Amino acid sequence: MLSRLEFGEDGTTCQFNDFPARHFFTTALAGNMSAKYGQPKDALSNFEKCLNGRGFSSHKPVVILPEHSDNIVFAPRHWREAEEVKCDGIFTTFPEVAFILRPADCFPILMSTVDRYFVGLVHAGWKSTNLEIARQAVELAVKHYPIEPEDIFVGIGPGIHKCCYKDERTAQNLLKDKRWAESVEENAFGTFGFGAHIDLLNFNIKQLLYAGIKPEHIKVASSCTCCSRDEKGKHLFFSHHRAELTGEPEGRFSAVVSMI
Numbered sequence: 250m251l252s253r254l255e256f257g258e259d260g261t262t263c264q265f266n267d268f269p270a271r272h273f274f275t276t277a278l279a280g281n282m283s284a285k286y287g288q289p290k291d292a293l294s295n296f297e298k299c300l301n302g303r304g305f306s307s308h309k310p311v312v313i314l315p316e317h318s319d320n321i322v323f324a325p326r327h328w329r330e331a332e333e334v335k336c337d338g339i340f341t342t343f344p345e346v347a348f349i350l351r352p353a354d355c356f357p358i359l360m361s362t363v364d365r366y367f368v369g370l371v372h373a374g375w376k377s378t379n380l381e382i383a384r385q386a387v388e389l390a391v392k393h394y395p396i397e398p399e400d401i402f403v404g405i406g407p408g409i410h411k412c413c414y415k416d417e418r419t420a421q422n423l424l425k426d427k428r429w430a431e432s433v434e435e436n437a438f439g440t441f442g443f444g445a446h447i448d449l450l451n452f453n454i455k456q457l458l459y460a461g462i463k464p465e466h467i468k469v470a471s472s473c474t475c476c477s478r479d480e481k482g483k484h485l486f487f488s489h490h491r492a493e494l495t496g497e498p499e500g501r502f503s504a505v506v507s508m509i
Contacts, residue, residue, distance in 0.1 A: 250454065250464065251471045254407070260479065262299060265468050268404040270361035270368045272506040274470075275299050276485050281500030283351045296503060300347070308347035308507055313339060315355070315372045319380035321389055324348075338371040338386050342394070347507040353489035354474050356408035356449060357504030358383060360390065362400045365508045373408070373453055375419060379426075383453045387460035398461025405469045406504050407486055411448035413475035414490065420445040428452075474502075 254263040254274070261279035264272055280295035281287050300306065311324055312333045321338035324346055339348055340360075348370040350357045355374035361367065371377075371386050387398055411434065423429040432452040433445055450469060457467055474486040484491070487500035 250467050250469045252468045254470050254472055262303060263472075265404050265470070268359060268361070268468060269363050269402050270359065270365050270506055270508060271305075272359055272404065272504070273299075273303055274357070274406050274505075275503045276479075277483070277487055277500070277502070278479075279502070281487065282503040283501035286499050286501065296349075299503065300505065303505070305347050305505065305507065307345070309345055310347050310349055311339065311341075312349045312351070313337070313370065313372055315350075315352075315374070315377075317374055317376040319377060319382045319385055321371070321382070321386055323393070337373075337377045337382055338369065338389075340367055340369040340386075340390060340393070341508075342367045344508040347505055350504045351501040352408070352474075352504065353487060353499070353501055354409035354414070356453065357406040358386070358453065359404040359406065359504070359506045360386065361402055361506075361508070362396060363402065366396060367394055368506050368508050370504065370506050373405075373449065375423070375447065375449060378449050378452050378456075379423065379429075381456050384456035384460045387457065387462060391461075399463050399466070401462055402466045403457055403462055403468065405450065405453065405467070407470045407472045407474050407477075407502070408449065409475050409488065409490055410450060410473035411446040413473055413488075414447045414449065415445065416447060417445065420447055423447065431455075 256263045262273045284292045314335045320336045324341040358371040360369035432448040475488040475491045477485045492499045
């Protein structure tokens, strides 16, 4: 399932080499993508440059504003209310729409079929993962579209891997639930708590398999947002978890997906 991402010549974007729907993820070289960090005008400029540079200028951008919930919505052809939608998952069958998510360490999960009948984008932080949003997304897609789980291809983009996700309070809360038994690893002292590693990837993959997704249809980016580096030794992505440890300026990358 682990797949190396293919990087563009300038290193500002990357993607899976054979995921059916058009998509890309920006790297730290592309700059911060969220107006909440740094100068808002710089974030907008960085975002537009990447979107236009990858041929998405004619698409209607619909930005997910995560609620850390299991709220999944469907996008109509013309979304009159807003181009920013409060949800943690979104689907469409209209080719002119591009979904955008600006995560830090949470996983962007792409969904589509080989003929690109639909595309979906899911935000999977620990709260949404705990609510089994990945499983719910598959079940919802199958309920609304003339497809079966085995028709769906999934791409789990860059996010924080178990190598870096250590959070005592969150680990203790999750371990109260037996579902997380195999997704929280004990620390070097043989006890849970400080130093325990949380494996969001494992828990999301378990959900996808339970929902009927074929293992060979699941691609997982091998890059960890917290520790992965480029050839020059620089961090590939922004990371909230890393910023909390180092005090470095925060930023966000973008995950973008559309049917065409």
